[in-house]
Amino acid sequence: MAVASPAVRSYGPARERSGAGLLATALLAGLLAGLLGAAPAHADPKPTVKRLKKELAGLQKESDKLIAGYYSSRIAREKAEKAEKAARKKLTAAQKVYDRHSTELRAMAVAQYTGGEPGALTLLSGEREPTALFGRMALARHLVARQDARLRDHARVRDEHRQATGEAAARAKELARTTGDLEERKEKAEKQIERIKDKIDQLHEAPGVRRSDGTWVPQLPEGSDHITPRMRLVRKLIQDRFDVPYGIGCFRAIQDGGEHPLGRACDFMLSRGGAMPSAAELERGDQIAKWAIKNAKRLGIMYVIYRQRIWHATSGTWRTMSDRGGTTANHYDHPHISVY
Structure with a gap:
């Protein structure tokens, strides 16, 4: 009488062989997943x-x-x-x-x-x-x-x-x-x-080209206000949202080494004549600074200066600045926002 092969004897009926095969497949798949790592989850698409x-x-x-x-x-x-x-x-x-x-x-x-x-x-x-x-x-x-x-x-x-x-x-x-x-x-x-x-x-995205490292290609100033399209968008959104009470100063022809002469910076004034703003206006300045930081990546904001501190997009943290000798010079009466 013919003797069944060891393989047949170990698996038994066809149904058992089928179950064992599925189990082996599952174990193999789990092993491969462990060795290769799970496939990365896809991020939600950017909202249109x-x-x-x-x-x-x-x-x-x-x-x-x-x-x-x-x-x-x-x-x-x-x-x-x-x-x-x-x-x-x-x-x-x-x-x-x-x-x-x-x-x-x-x-x-x-x-x-x-x-x-x-x-x-x-x-x-x-x-x-x-x-x-x-x-x-x-x-x-x-x-x-x-x-x-x-x-x-x-x-x-x-x-x-x-x-x-x-x-x-x-x-x-x-x-x-x-x-x-x-x-x-x-x-x-x-x-x-x-x-x-x-x-x-x-609904708004900064105009221009963003590099792979998150920075933006510079833009030329344009229009009668001599600021870049990127800065103009930031200025409009802040004015619409926070209703800056004492005006917004942007372009300055004086070459002070900053972004104002390049049309890439604006000052959002909270008082006049170098006076210290009220508590309510200081809070408004805090809200403007927080908003700018929150939207920096999307709007191409490079840095924010307020209350003798500077926040830069590359570090993502506030740093205390040296005393420049006055309320305006130390940016207590206005947040300064510069874009790339």
């Missing part, structure tokens, strides 16, 4: 202008909803402010009445404790005739009636005071709630607007 515009339209639509909600919240807060103000006014009036009645009630209690209304016992003392007694009883009833009326009136004033206090507290709570809601809606709307601005920025 068409796609960016579509995303921008969606952001603007959502922004309109957020702004509408913010507007409604502003109206609600205005109503809450009026209600809270009226409640406080009502409480102030109720407090005055309550204090006056409390003072009168205390005086009545003292008089009662010391012998009745002032002068009442003096008028009735020594009377023994029935007529005088009846008069005294009538006066006593009158005094009791007056006391009861005062007590009832005080109870009413007390209840009104309590109601005014509760209403004022409720209106204050409602005002705090609407104020918090307003701030939340405002923050959401502002963030959405920032996203829209970022998306608008992405």
Whole structure:
């Protein structure tokens, strides 16, 4: 009888041989992957202008909803402010009445404790005739009636005071709630607007040719402002986004060794006459510098100078500069931006 070969005996039926073959293939593939390394993942393709515009339209639509909600919240807060103000006014009036009645009630209690209304016992003392007694009883009833009326009136004033206090507290709570809601809606709307601005920025690419090392081929200045197309784009985007308050200075004919005479630099002024900018304007300068750094690679920005520091695209970090002796010279009153 023929003897099965060892290979047949080791694998058994065809189905087992098939499974073993698949396993071997899988192991081999895994080994090759380990030796050769996994294939690099493909980066997402650069978004097209068409796609960016579509995303921008969606952001603007959502922004309109957020702004509408913010507007409604502003109206609600205005109503809450009026209600809270009226409640406080009502409480102030109720407090005055309550204090006056409390003072009168205390005086009545003292008089009662010391012998009745002032002068009442003096008028009735020594009377023994029935007529005088009846008069005294009538006066006593009158005094009791007056006391009861005062007590009832005080109870009413007390209840009104309590109601005014509760209403004022409720209106204050409602005002705090609407104020918090307003701030939340405002923050959401502002963030959405920032996203829209970022998306608008992405629609623009620096003109010219970029080298393989990330730097850009220089451009000639042109136009009546004597700056390069690359610098002109950066200037426009910053002015549109940050509304620079004290002007933008770019081309200067003085040969100071910088990029101004070459039309490749602009100063975004935050004050006049060399004065130190306000805290708000200093913050605006910080935002301009951050924006420039964020968009440096795409827009061909070479370096940024602000607050006696310089950031260069090649290092990607801030470096402190030497003291040049003044607010303007040390770039505290303006960010300076140069492009390739």
